[in-house]
Every structure is written in C-alpha cells, then in structure tokens.
Amino acid sequence: MSQDSNNKNIKLMFMSATVLIILFLYTIYKSSVHIQNSSYYLGIGFLFILLIFALVLRLNENKIKKYLSKNRLNSSFENELQKTKEKDTSDFSSNIQAVSSNISFKDVAGIGEVKEELEEIVDFLNEPNKYLKYDIKLPKGVLLVGPPGVGKTLIARAVAGEADVPFFYQSGASFVQIYVGMGAKKVRELFAKAK
Known part of the structure; x- marks a missing residue:
C-alpha cells in the first residue's frame, strides 16, 4: 500500500512541477518583458535543473538506499x-x-x-x-x-x-x-x- 501511495506522490509531484514550469513560461511570454540581466536566466535554469535532480532522486530512492547501505561500513x-x-x-x-x-x-x-x-x-x-x-x-x-x-x-x-x-x-x-x-x-x- 505504501508503494502505491509513493507512486501517486511521485506522479503528483511531477505533474505539479510541469504545470508550474508551463505557467512560468506562459507568464514570461505574455508579459513580453525583456529581462536584460543574464543572472535571472541562470537562476531560473539552476532551479529547473535542481527540480529535475530532485525528481530523479525521488524516482530512484530505493536503488540509492541499497547502494549506500551496501557500501556503508558496519559499525564495530x-x-x-x-x-x-x-x-x-x-x-x-x-x-x-x-x-x-x-x-x-x-x-x-x-x-x-x-x-x-x-x-x-x-x-x-x-x-x-x-x-x-x-x-x-x-x-x-x-x-x-x-x-x-x-x-x-x-x-x-x-x-x-x-x-x-x-x-x-x-x-x-x-x-x-x-x-x-x-x-x-x-x-x-x-x-x-x-x-
């Protein structure tokens, strides 16, 4: 049952992120504001990469846990x-x-x-x-x-x-x-x- 809820949470998170990105791009397009500062675009790109990285980590959570526990040294x-x-x-x-x-x-x-x-x-x-x-x-x-x-x-x-x-x-x-x-x-x- 927890596996199903995890899958639902991942799908909801992915859909929410997609909707937010689409809304953001639509807002920029409609406002037709030309931002001259390149740091703004770098910040947005960094947030987008961070979001994708978080999704990848969430999707492969079990594999990462197994890998870390296998490589972790046991305590004395x-x-x-x-x-x-x-x-x-x-x-x-x-x-x-x-x-x-x-x-x-x-x-x-x-x-x-x-x-x-x-x-x-x-x-x-x-x-x-x-x-x-x-x-x-x-x-x-x-x-x-x-x-x-x-x-x-x-x-x-x-x-x-x-x-x-x-x-x-x-x-x-x-x-x-x-x-x-x-x-x-x-x-x-x-x-x-x-x-």
Whole structure:
C-alpha cells in the first residue's frame, strides 16, 4: 500500500512541477518583458535543473538506499555481533558429539513405572514388526521432567544403551542465548544431528 501511495506522490509531484514550469513560461511570454540581466536566466535554469535532480532522486530512492547501505561500513558493534553469532553457531555444531552408552535399565534403581514405559519404547525400536502388526505407532518423543538429581539423564542413557543407539547430551544452559531464535536453532541442529 505504501508503494502505491509513493507512486501517486511521485506522479503528483511531477505533474505539479510541469504545470508550474508551463505557467512560468506562459507568464514570461505574455508579459513580453525583456529581462536584460543574464543572472535571472541562470537562476531560473539552476532551479529547473535542481527540480529535475530532485525528481530523479525521488524516482530512484530505493536503488540509492541499497547502494549506500551496501557500501556503508558496519559499525564495530555490528561487526562484533555478527562474528559472535557465527562463532556461537559453529562452536555449537562442532560440540555435538554422539556417545555410546553402556548403561542398561538394570543400572537404574527405583522408578519402576517409568522403566516399564521406556522398556516398551525400546522394545518397539528393537522389534517394530510386533507392534506394527496391530497398527501401534511409536511416540514422537519422550519428555523426562523432574527436579535436578532424580536420574533423568541416567534413564535417558539407559534407553540409548538398551536400544543400542548413540546418546547425544547437551545441558539446557547451552540452548540459552542472548539472540532471539538462536536457542531454537541449536535445538533443531541437535535433532538433525541425532537423526
């Protein structure tokens, strides 16, 4: 919508300038005054050139802005911000490493109900035909919730060990970033690497 209004403004400005020039020339012609001073004509010519220059600038405003922003040197803050973003992303993706887990459910004490649920998922991963025969679908994921120190990481390692798949470990603090969207990007990178 703003593009349409800009185009209308440019057309109106051009039409107004044309009408003013025509009226000025008509007035000079009708008055039949012969001005002897050449500086008057130079001033009128300069104003006319200035008007044309303003119209050309207005018509090419977007191109000029792009050119100036491309050639403008970034401030030191912007440079540092860009370097930090690139460094954080490359550091994180290189830090994601798979670990083979030799922990089994026998190593996990207590939480019997949780172990039963997770054993079913591991059984599904090891023998999917047994479950697919009854149109049972594997859950998309498992969310282990609880306060620190209750064994969430240990049970996750046990699931990886029982299923004989690699274990990817990242602390929650590694996903907290000062830049909006970087934490979500790191989560996506972790899941992409795990697949």
